[in-house]
Amino acid sequence: xxxxxxxxxxxxxxxxxxxxxxxxxxxxxxxxxxxxxxxxxxxxxxxxxxxxxxxxxxxxxxxxxxxxxxxxxxxxxxxxxxxxxxxxxxxxxxxxxxxxxxxxxxxxxxxxxxxxxxxxxxxxxxxxxxxxxxxxxxxxxxxxxxxxxxxxxxxxxxxxxxxxxxxxxxxxxxxxxxxxxxxxxxxxxxxxxxxxxxxxxxxxxxxxxxxxxxxxxxxxxxxxxxxxxxxxxxxxxxxxxxxxxxxxxxxxxxxxxxxxxxxxxxxxxxxxxxxxxxxxxxxxxxxxxxxxxxxxxxxxxxxxxxxxxxxxxxxxxxxxxxxxxxxxxxxxxxxxxxxxxxxxxxxxxxxxxxxxxxxxxxxxxxxxxxxxxxxxxxxxxxxxxxxxxxxxxxxxxxxxxxxxxxxxxxxxxxxxxxxxxxxxxxxxxxxxxxxxxxxxxxxxxxxxxxxxxxxxxxxxxxxxxxxx
Amino acid sequence: xxxxxxxxxxxxxxxxxxxxxxxxxxxxxxxxxxxxxxxxxxxxxxxxxxxxxxxxxxxxxxxxxxxxxxxxxxxxxxxxxxxxxxxxxxxxxxxxxxxxxxxxxxxxxxxxxxxxxxxxxxxxxxxxxxxxxxxxxxxxxxxxxxxxxxxxxxxxxxxxxxxxxxxxxxxxxxxxxxxxxxxxxxxxxxxxxxxxxxxxxxxxxxxxxxxxxxxxxxxxxxxxxxxxxxx
Numbered sequence: 001x002x003x004x005x006x007x008x009x010x011x012x013x014x015x016x017x018x019x020x021x022x023x024x025x026x027x028x029x030x031x032x033x034x035x036x037x038x039x040x041x042x043x044x045x046x047x048x049x050x051x052x053x054x055x056x057x058x059x060x061x062x063x064x065x066x067x068x069x070x071x072x073x074x075x076x077x078x079x080x081x082x083x084x085x086x087x088x089x090x091x092x093x094x095x096x097x098x099x100x101x102x103x104x105x106x107x108x109x110x111x112x113x114x115x116x117x118x119x120x121x122x123x124x125x126x127x128x129x130x131x132x133x134x135x136x137x138x139x140x141x142x143x144x145x146x147x148x149x150x151x152x153x154x155x156x157x158x159x160x161x162x163x164x165x166x167x168x169x170x171x172x173x174x175x176x177x178x179x180x181x182x183x184x185x186x187x188x189x190x191x192x193x194x195x196x197x198x199x200x201x202x203x204x205x206x207x208x209x210x211x212x213x214x215x216x217x218x219x220x221x222x223x224x225x226x227x228x229x230x231x232x233x234x235x236x237x238x239x240x241x242x243x244x245x246x247x248x249x250x251x252x253x254x255x256x257x258x259x260x261x262x263x264x265x266x267x268x269x270x271x272x273x274x275x276x277x278x279x280x281x282x283x284x285x286x287x288x289x290x291x292x293x294x295x296x297x298x299x300x301x302x303x304x305x306x307x308x309x310x311x312x313x314x315x316x317x318x319x320x321x322x323x324x325x326x327x328x329x330x331x332x333x334x335x336x337x338x339x340x341x342x343x344x345x346x347x348x349x350x351x352x353x354x355x356x357x358x359x360x361x362x363x364x365x366x367x368x369x370x371x372x373x374x375x376x377x378x379x380x381x382x383x384x385x386x387x388x389x390x391x392x393x394x395x396x397x398x399x400x401x402x403x404x405x406x407x408x409x410x411x412x413x414x415x416x417x418x419x420x421x422x423x424x425x426x427x428x429x430x431x432x433x434x435x436x437x438x439x440x441x442x443x444x445x446x447x448x449x450x451x452x453x454x455x456x457x458x459x460x461x462x463x464x465x466x467x468x
Numbered sequence: 469x470x471x472x473x474x475x476x477x478x479x480x481x482x483x484x485x486x487x488x489x490x491x492x493x494x495x496x497x498x499x500x501x502x503x504x505x506x507x508x509x510x511x512x513x514x515x516x517x518x519x520x521x522x523x524x525x526x527x528x529x530x531x532x533x534x535x536x537x538x539x540x541x542x543x544x545x546x547x548x549x550x551x552x553x554x555x556x557x558x559x560x561x562x563x564x565x566x567x568x569x570x571x572x573x574x575x576x577x578x579x580x581x582x583x584x585x586x587x588x589x590x591x592x593x594x595x596x597x598x599x600x601x602x603x604x605x606x607x608x609x610x611x612x613x614x615x616x617x618x619x620x621x622x623x624x625x626x627x628x629x630x631x632x633x634x635x636x637x638x639x640x641x642x643x644x645x646x647x648x649x650x651x652x653x654x655x656x657x658x659x660x661x662x663x664x665x666x667x668x669x670x671x672x673x674x675x676x677x678x679x680x681x682x683x684x685x686x687x688x689x690x691x692x693x694x695x696x697x698x699x
Contacts, residue, residue, distance in 0.1 A: 024681050039528045046525060055516040062506045069498075075665070081497040083504065133687055134678035150678060157679055176679040180687055187688060188637065192599065210661075218636060218674035218689025224666065225632035226599075236505070241518055247655040251526045261528070262619050262654070262671045264548075265689070271665040279599075279632035280666060290501050298508035 004397040006358045010323040017154045021146070021324040024153040028315040031259025032368065039261065050252055051372030054306035057239050058297065064206050064239050065288065071209025072286055075271040080287040085115035088233060088289045092117060092198070093124055095231055095285050101126075101195030105187075107213070107220035108132040109200025110148060110309055111233045111289050113331045114344065117198075128198075129190045131219035133183050140167045146325025146333060149257045149311035154324050187219070197223030197281065199269075201234045202253065202308065204286075205243040211286070212246060213267040214253055221265055230269070230281035236288050237305040249308065252370040257310035292344035301378045304339045306371040313365035313375060319358050328355060335365035339378045342386075353386030353394040418451035425449050523655035528618055537617050537650040538697055545620030548672030549685060551694045556584035559642060559696050563607055564588060566692070568640050571607035572597045574630035577644055580698065581609065597631045607640035613662060615645050615695065618653040621671045622695055625664040632666065641690040643670070646699050 003011070036043040057064060069079045080095075082088035088111075096104070104121060106112065106128055118139065121128040130139040134151035138144065141163045145151030152160070161174035169182050191197075199220050203212040211232055213220050224230055240249065254260040273280035296305055314320045314334030325333030330341035330352060338359060342352040356379040359365075365375040386394035407413055424432070425448055429441055495503070509515075535543075542552035553559050559581075563569070573581060575595040585591045597605070610630055614623035622643045629635050635643070651657040661667055674689030685691050 020680070027681055040526075041529060049519060049521055049525070052516065052519050053521075056518040059509065059512060059515040060518075062502065062509050065502065065505060079498075081501045083497065083501050087497065131688070132678075133676050137678070150681075152678055160679060176682045176684055179679055180676060180684045184686070184688060188602065192602070208661075216674070217676050217687035219687070221632075221636050221668060222688050225636050236501070243661065244523075244655070244658055247523060247526050247658045248521065250658075251654060258677070260671075261548075262621060262669065264671050264673070264675055266621075266669040266671075268661060268667040268669075269665065273632075274626040274665055277626040277629070277632060277666070280626070288501065290504060294501075294504040294508045297505065298511075302508075 002396045004354050004357060005329070005393065006319070006323050006327045006354065007397065009327040013324055013327075016156055017324055018322065020156050021154055022321045024147075024150060025315040025317075025321050028150070028259065029312070029368070032256055032312055032315070035259045035261065036255045039255070046248065046252060047370055047372045050248055050370055051306060053241065053245055053248070054308075054371045055303065057241060058237060058302055058305045060241075061236060061239070061297065064241065065236060068204050068206040068209065068239050069286075069288070071206060072204075072270075073209075075209045076284070077209070077271055078283070078285045080285060082287055083290045083294075085289075085291050088115045088287055088291065089117055089120040091287050092231055092233070093121065093126070095229070096121075096126060096196055099195060099229055099283075101229065103190075103194045104128045104196045104198055105131050105191050105194040105219075105223050105227065106135075107197070107199040107215070107223050108135050108151070109198070109233055110331060111200055111235050111291070112198065113145065114291055115233075115289070117233070129187070129194070131187050131190070131223065133180060133217060133219075136183055136187065137163065140164075140169075144326065145331075147311060147314055148309050148332065148334075148336075154326065188222070191222040191226040194223075194227045196229045196231055197227035198231045198233065199223060201232050201238055201286075203240050203246065203249060204234060204238050205246065206239050206241050208243045208270065210243065210268045210270040212250075213265070213269065214250070214263045215267065216258070216260075216264045218265060221267060224267070224269065224281060225279045227280075228282050230272075230284045232269075232284075232286045234286055234288055236290055236293050237307075249370075253308055253310055256312040256368065256370040292346050295346055296340070296343040299343060300381050301339060301343055303373050304336070304343065304375075304378055306373055307336055307340065308371055309336075310370055312368040312370065316364045316368045318360065318362065318364075323358070328358070330355070335359060335375045335379075336373075339373075339375060339382060342382060350386070350389050350391035351393055353382070353389065353391035354396060356380075356382035356386065357394060357398075415452070415455070418455075421449045421451040526655060527653050537652060538647055540652075541615050541617040541620060541650050541695070543620075544617060545672070545693075545695055548620050549675075549693075550620055550622075550672045551692060552697070553694055554697045556581055556696070556698070559694065560584045560588045560591075562694070563591075563640070566640065568606040570604060571609065571638070571640075572605045572631075572634050573609040574611055574634075574644075576630065577609060577611060597634045599633055602633060602637040605634070605638045607642060608634040608638040609642040609644065609696075610635045612643035612645045612649065612695070613664075613667070614657065614660065615650040616652075616654060616657045616669070617650050619671055621657070621669045622693070623657065624668040624670060625662050626666040627662065627664050635668075636689050639686060639690060640692040640694065641670075642694040642696050644696050644698050647697065 147153040157174040201211040202214045320334040338355040613625040673685040
């Protein structure tokens with residue numbers, strides 16, 4: 001029987017890659033758990049609360065989005081709107097062309113991965129340098145991130161040292177400290193030469209119009225200290241209703257993502273630099289990007305838009321740990337990706353409709369989610385949609401269920417086979433002509449068949465008084 | 469080698485053709501996007517309410533003990549590999565020990581700090597910052613806007629930081645903090661966020677764990693983050 005695409009990918013995974021992904025995600029999960037439960041008596045309560053606030057945001061985007069845009073504009077930010085990836089990329093390019101800008105330094109943003117911004121700008125004569133260490137390595141390798149928070153979780157230090165050597169960043173050296181120092185020296189020149197710094201945003205406060213960036217390395221600070229123009233690409237679901245809600249989300253995001261109480265740098269950006277400040281952008285643009293989010297909003301899976309991209313569900317997922325992020329063939333891997341990627345794919349949904357099946361529905365992703373997204377429920381809804389839309393990708397590797405569905409949908413056939421099953425109590429089990437059943441029976445015994453007993457009980461049960 | 473995405477970019481959605489004889493004016497990108505949001509939400513019978521919550525919920529349960537704000541702050545800063553220092557003499561000793569003799573200091577702070585540097589001798593401290601030679605400055609001293617004790621966080625802002633680059637590019641960054649500026653926890657600091665376009669919370673030195681999950685400090689920002697208590 002043909003395997004699901006994710007199983008095919010996983011079967012061919014290099015053992016070193018599997019080990020890197022497994023160790024990295026397991027460590028991340030353990031750190032998260034110990035920090036959250038060490039610091040808070042009831043982290044579960046915080047998750048549910050954060051989920052409820054975000055659900056409010058998702059269901060009130062029609063009023064919150066204009067409010068956020070107005071707050072940003074009050075702060076001197078130019079706001080742009082992009083319904084598609086193409087429009088978002090074109091908006092970035094238009095801003096750059098208007099400034100005769102040709103060089104961009106870029107901090108890590110998932111939405112720019114969705115729109116393939118770096119490729120697009122490259123084709124249009126703009127040098128676009130990834131500055132997050134992991135993303136930088138991805139860029140020089142021509143690779144793709146395989147984790148939302150740890151983009152190079154699939155690489156080991158020897159892989160990285162080899163690509164540094166190939167790209168003229170010094171002789172082979174696989175010491176992580178040396179690798180980091182070389183990237184530091186290389187990239188600070190890039191910041192100082194750049195015309196534009198591009199970032200994403202983890203949160204946007206609707207009442208005060210602040211963009212909040214949650215980072216560790218300092219590259220996004222550099223993008224906003226060395227360049228004269230700041231462009232932020234922001235998914236429309238990133239809003240928080242009140243600035244005070246940050247107290248909840250900042251505490252949850254860092255602990256869930258990297259097991260830190262706070263990340264090293266939490267940046268609150270609300271406009272161009274102030275008049276007294278010599279460094280930083282004189283111009284700031286925010287591009288609100290839809291790119292399929294309104295499709296997800298219209299679907300019965302809109303809860304996925306609560307996601308704050310911490311990566312905790314990837315780290316805990318037994319399928320992600322074995323298959324790695326690239327197995328998901330999309331920007332968002334892991335359980336969140338299995339829901340979000342097919343939804344964002346628009347009319348290409350059937351091509352990714354197998355992803356919701358890449359789960360044992362164990363529920364760990366829901367349990368660790370800082371915004372309590374019911375991922376297993378959403379996976380089931382999308383499995384249903386995949387079946388309804390007749391997706392070939394989703395059907396691959398599914399055992400034929402024709403006989404079972406005949407049995408289960410025709411009451412007469414069902415009842416007859418239940419009765420016929422009673423004969424199993426009288427014939428030796430070794431005569432059952434089903435090989436998998438024989439394998440199963442090697443180490444186990446079947447209980448006595450009681451087919452029909454429940455139906456008999458149900459038909460003759462005493463009527464409860466309330467139903468009279 | 470060109471980056472070939474293994475997965476397709478999302479296809480362009482063609483807007484519906486106008487149904488009138490006269491072409492309707494093109495809706496603005498803003499109207500188009502917001503219309504999609506509105507129509508996606510239209511079938512919802514009711515919207516999820518916005519819950520209120522209590523700040524107490526997110527306060528870490530670490531015992532604060534009967535210590536003052538600075539002591540608590542210093543303890544938490546050490547927990548994230550930051551360096552709390554309580555006097556200019558300690559600062560000069562730390563810089564000397566590290567061999568960091570060339571630096572920049574916010575001119576507004578220099579008068580206060582200068583005696584300790586002069587007493588030690590051998591320092592070259594500039595009070596203007598030249599972005600063409602950012603790697604010349606081994607240490608930079610700027611003013612902090614606030615501190616957060618619970619997390620060991622230094623708060624920087626445009627209004628108080630003389631140069632954004634000076635607080636970011638050197639190996640050693642020294643933020644000058646006053647006792648009265650220390651907030652006890654994160655909700656207090658959120659409530660007191662300054663009206664400033666660039667507020668940065670720094671919790672320890674710049675770090676990454678991208679390579680095999682191994683912690684490396686000093687990625688793009690400072691490898692040594694010092695909080696200097698003055699007054």
